[in-house]
Amino acid sequence: MKALAISHYTVTTACGRGKAALLQALRSGRSGLRHGQFEAGAIDSWFGAVGGLVQPLPAQHAGWDCRINRLLAASLQQDGFSEAVAALRQRYGAARIGVFVGTSTSGVQQAEFAYRYRDRAGQRLPDWFDYRRSQSIHMPAEFARLLLGLSGSYMSISTACSSSAKVFAAAARAIRAGLCDAAVVGGVDSLCLTTLYGFNSLQLVSADICRPADARRNGISIGEAGGFAIIDPQWSADAPALLGYGESGDAHHMSTPDPEGRGALAAMQCALDSAGVAPAAVDYINLHGTATQANDLAEDRAVCALFGEAVPCSSTKGWSGHTLGAAGMVEAAIAMLCIEHGLIPQSLNTEQPDPQLHGAIVRQTHQARVERVLSNSFGFGGSNCSLLFGRRT
Amino acid sequence: MKPLFVHAVGVAAPGLQGWAQARPVLAGAQPWLALAETPYAPPLLPPNERRRAPPGVRQAFRAAEDAKSACAADFSQLATVFASSDSDLTVMDRINSALAEPVRAVSPTDFHNSVHNTASGYWSIAVGCRQPGTAVGGHDGSFAMGLIEAAALVHGDGFGVLLVAFDVPPPPLLRPFRAMHCAGSIALVLGAEPGEGTLARVQLSLTDEAESTLSDAALEELRLGNPALRGLPLLKAIARGAPTRVVLPHASGCNVVLEVAPA
Numbered sequence: 001m002k003a004l005a006i007s008h009y010t011v012t013t014a015c016g017r018g019k020a021a022l023l024q025a026l027r028s029g030r031s032g033l034r035h036g037q038f039e040a041g042a043i044d045s046w047f048g049a050v051g052g053l054v055q056p057l058p059a060q061h062a063g064w065d066c067r068i069n070r071l072l073a074a075s076l077q078q079d080g081f082s083e084a085v086a087a088l089r090q091r092y093g094a095a096r097i098g099v100f101v102g103t104s105t106s107g108v109q110q111a112e113f114a115y116r117y118r119d120r121a122g123q124r125l126p127d128w129f130d131y132r133r134s135q136s137i138h139m140p141a142e143f144a145r146l147l148l149g150l151s152g153s154y155m156s157i158s159t160a161c162s163s164s165a166k167v168f169a170a171a172a173r174a175i176r177a178g179l180c181d182a183a184v185v186g187g188v189d190s191l192c193l194t195t196l197y198g199f200n201s202l203q204l205v206s207a208d209i210c211r212p213a214d215a216r217r218n219g220i221s222i223g224e225a226g227g228f229a230i231i232d233p234q235w236s237a238d239a240p241a242l243l244g245y246g247e248s249g250d251a252h253h254m255s256t257p258d259p260e261g262r263g264a265l266a267a268m269q270c271a272l273d274s275a276g277v278a279p280a281a282v283d284y285i286n287l288h289g290t291a292t293q294a295n296d297l298a299e300d301r302a303v304c305a306l307f308g309e310a311v312p313c314s315s316t317k318g319w320s321g322h323t324l325g326a327a328g329m330v331e332a333a334i335a336m337l338c339i340e341h342g343l344i345p346q347s348l349n350t351e352q353p354d355p356q357l358h359g360a361i362v363r364q365t366h367q368a369r370v371e372r373v374l375s376n377s378f379g380f381g382g383s384n385c386s387l388l389f390g391r392r393t
Numbered sequence: 394m395k396p397l398f399v400h401a402v403g404v405a406a407p408g409l410q411g412w413a414q415a416r417p418v419l420a421g422a423q424p425w426l427a428l429a430e431t432p433y434a435p436p437l438l439p440p441n442e443r444r445r446a447p448p449g450v451r452q453a454f455r456a457a458e459d460a461k462s463a464c465a466a467d468f469s470q471l472a473t474v475f476a477s478s479d480s481d482l483t484v485m486d487r488i489n490s491a492l493a494e495p496v497r498a499v500s501p502t503d504f505h506n507s508v509h510n511t512a513s514g515y516w517s518i519a520v521g522c523r524q525p526g527t528a529v530g531g532h533d534g535s536f537a538m539g540l541i542e543a544a545a546l547v548h549g550d551g552f553g554v555l556l557v558a559f560d561v562p563p564p565p566l567l568r569p570f571r572a573m574h575c576a577g578s579i580a581l582v583l584g585a586e587p588g589e590g591t592l593a594r595v596q597l598s599l600t601d602e603a604e605s606t607l608s609d610a611a612l613e614e615l616r617l618g619n620p621a622l623r624g625l626p627l628l629k630a631i632a633r634g635a636p637t638r639v640v641l642p643h644a645s646g647c648n649v650v651l652e653v654a655p656a
Contacts, residue, residue, distance in 0.1 A: 381514025
């Protein structure tokens with residue numbers, strides 16, 4: 001495929017708001033995770049919360065007010081992103097810019113609150129509950145389209161933890177098919193009880209901080225995040241670019257990865273093929289690396305089968321936590337930061353590398369020339385997506 | 394954009410029980426009758442998955458299996474788009490109810506069935522498909538959103554695509570907040586080239602025109618009763634077999650116009 005310039009991007013995680021906060025955390029090895037209850041009465045865990053989401057949305061958007069939309073609105077205000085979209089609108093026209101947003105749980109926290117405040121007989125949810133503007137899966141995409149003043153087609157992708165990696169693929173093919181001329185892509189997910197207790201029911205939430213690739217790893221730490229990027233095919237100034245993408249299905253199990261990693265391998269191979277580059281041209285792999293036993297093992301098999309055991313790789317979930325539907329976007333942003341700043345981040349919180357893993361897990365964050373980064377995102381339902389970022393040549 | 398070719402259609406809705414039965418009804422050659430809906434156990438699902446499959450997945454499979462039954466394509470090689478407004482609110486209802494109790498005992502099966510791509514995951518297992526599979530949701534514009542992504546997969550990435558739009562009515566607590574009158578699903582097998590048995594040629598573009606309605610009151614009620622069935626005007630155009638222009642709802646200020654013609 002023709003490389004597509006990413007003219008602007010922004011990311012907000014537990015490490016802070018905007019790119020600089022995340023870059024600073026990556027350099028200093030400071031995790032955004034902390035231990036406790038993210039909501040009163042919730043089970044203790046390590047989690048990655050975005051601070052300061054206490055102010056309701058302004059009056060004209062009061063009907064949309066909920067945690068995920070505060071996070072979404074705050075994300076769009078970082079790094080001059082909204083202003084960059086306004087300029088893009090001037091150049092392409094509002095109707096020719098597609099909006100592609102990934103989310104796993106949308107605003108389901110509002111439904112959790114509504115069920116908690118059912119009437120005594122349990123027959124009626126409170127009147128304030130607004131399904132369309134909170135829980136509905138399309139909601140973050142519709143709200144982003146509204147906030148950005150765009151009027152073309154939009155796409156809300158929800159494939160669990162690959163959601164906001166797949167938005168890059170969906171936008172690239174929509175541009176190629178002529179459905180839009182440029183695109184705003186993004187991902188957003190906020191903390192809620194559904195995912196905390198849901199992953200806990202599958203024994204996938206770690207009591208410890210998440211330790212990707214560690215021999216003692218025993219699960220994820222959940223985080224929340226929002227991030228956005230502009231795909232501008234006509235951008236001529238220096239910028240990172242989407243070089244390739246690959247998507248696949250495991251066809252194996254709803255909540256367990258294929259232990260052979262065949263689907264993961266197919267997604268990575270397809271990403272390289274679409275970019276027309278060899279495995280040796282990849283300088284760093286940002287792993288999905290959730291820190292569950294099964295994920296890290298299957299992913300390592302797939303990585304080693306395709307790349308051998310020498311390409312530096314790490315999961316950055318030790319910084320942000322697993323931000324689920326936003327993970328693809330967060331890690332796309334990290335991939336671009338690595339390229340722009342010549343950075344290879346360590347596998348944070350890894351203390352005793354698992355001898356069963358054979359990939360070159362990065363133990364120390366260091367500077368290096370980084371031309372191309374592969375970013376993996378895998379989700380429930382066996383949904384895999386790999387993105388290749390790099391400089392345009 | 395280049396045209397899409399419709400190689401097969403599947404449909405499941407009240408009184409529209411499979412494409413073979415629905416086609417003459419949509420063409421106006423036979424009356425629509427309010428046939429009772431029957432439970433469905435997807436034959437393609439392995440027993441474990443069939444036991445765990447919630448109503449939304451069953452509804453999606455009903456149309457997908459109908460399309461597959463009349464199509465020679467190798468379904469393990471088709472990319473898939475599953476489009477649904479709400480996937481399955483019966484699952485969310487059980488999870489939210491559990492979370493409102495002091496013990497908060499969420500069922501692990503409910504949790505893995507709660508993702509929006511549940512039907513997509515089950516389908517990939519059922520037909521052994523490792524091609525790209527996606528799940529999108531666009532509220533009442535879900536059918537058109539799925540069709541746009543399918544068109545991009547066909548013409549942007551070169552895939553043959555199975556599109557499945559489905560929704561099932563919410564449980565009682567959520568009904569005041571999400572109106573839906575019936576279960577419904579539509580499946581289309583789409584490609585870039587015509588072949589033997591191809592049903593229609595569809596030219597897709599974006600428009601700010603208002604969405605098409607159906608003249609038959611009973612069919613219009615179905616169309617408005619379920620987001621997946623917002624695709625019925627397209628099926629009617631295919632069934633009639635004459636060149637037709639239909640507009641499907643997508644987003645505020647942006648709908649999808651389809652020029653439908655025999656292949």
